[in-house]
Amino acid sequence: xxxxxxxxxRQIEVQSVTESDGVLHIRMILVTTESLKALFGDTFATQxxxxxxxxxxxxxxxxxxxxxxxxxxxxGVFEVEMRQTEADTDERLESLEETTRQQAEELxxxxxxxxxxxxxxxxxxxxxxxxxxxxxxEITNDEQALKVSDLYDAWSGEGVAYKTGKYLRYNNILYxxxxxxxxxxxxxxxxxxxxxxxxxxxxxxxxxPWEQPNSTNPYKKGDRVTHKG
Numbered sequence: 001x002x003x004x005x006x007x008x009x010r011q012i013e014v015q016s017v018t019e020s021d022g023v024l025h026i027r028m029i030l031v032t033t034e035s036l037k038a039l040f041g042d043t044f045a046t047q048x049x050x051x052x053x054x055x056x057x058x059x060x061x062x063x064x065x066x067x068x069x070x071x072x073x074x075x076g077v078f079e080v081e082m083r084q085t086e087a088d089t090d091e092r093l094e095s096l097e098e099t100t101r102q103q104a105e106e107l108x109x110x111x112x113x114x115x116x117x118x119x120x121x122x123x124x125x126x127x128x129x130x131x132x133x134x135x136x137x138e139i140t141n142d143e144q145a146l147k148v149s150d151l152y153d154a155w156s157g158e159g160v161a162y163k164t165g166k167y168l169r170y171n172n173i174l175y176x177x178x179x180x181x182x183x184x185x186x187x188x189x190x191x192x193x194x195x196x197x198x199x200x201x202x203x204x205x206x207x208x209p210w211e212q213p214n215s216t217n218p219y220k221k222g223d224r225v226t227h228k229g
Contacts, residue, residue, distance in 0.1 A: 006045040022084035024064045040067045149174045157185035174199040
C-alpha cells in the first residue's frame with residue numbers, strides 16, 4: 001500500500017508521487033475534489049508530507065505548501081500539484097518545534113484512548129508516533145528536546161552508528177552525541193564525556209543539583225540549580 005502521512009498525522013492512499021525542482025505531483029483514486037482541496041489546501045498539514053510504501057518510508061517532502069491545481073483524469077484518477085515554499089531557518093525551527101509539540105500532545109491523547117479500550121487505534125498510534133519521532137530527530141535545541149525526550153531512542157552499546165547532534169536516553173537521562181562514532185558497551189554516555197554531553201536542565205522546570213558542566217554542555221543564563229542544599 002502506498003500512502004502519504006501529513007504533518008498533522010492525517011493520511012491518504014496514493015497511486016504515485018513524483019518530485020522535480022520543487023514541484024510535487026501526487027496521483028490518487030477514490031477521492032473527491034472537495035476532500036482534496038480541504039487536505040492539500042491546509043498549509044500546516046502540507047508543511048511535511050511523508051511518503052510510505054508498505055509501511056516503509058520512501059521520502060519526506062517539506063514546505064510543499066503551495067496548492068496549485070487538481071486535475072481529474074480518466075478512470076477517476078486525480079492529480080494534485082504542490083509547489084515548495086522556502087522558509088528561512090528561524091521560521092523552519094519555529095514550525096518544527098510547534099509541530100513536534102502538537103504531535104507529542106496527539107500521541108498522548110491516542111495512547112490514552114488505547115488504554116481506555118478505543119477501537120482500531122494501534123495503527124493510528126504508530127502513525128502518530130512515527131511522525132513525532134521524525135520531527136523530534138530534527139530538533140537541535142536542548143530545551144525543546146527535553147520537552148519530548150520520550151520520543152528519543154534509548155542508548156545501545158551494540159555497535160550502533162551515532163551521528164553528531166543526535167539525542168538519546170540513558171538511565172532516563174537525555175544525552176547529546178558530540179561526534180560521529182560506533183557505540184561500544186564500555187563507552188556509556190555517563191562515562192564517555194568526549195562522545196556524549198548530558199543535557200543538564202529539566203523540561204518541567206525542576207531545579208536540579210549543580211553538576212560540573214563541560215564546555216560541550218554549559219549552563220545558560222537563567223538556569224537554576226541547588227548546591228549543598
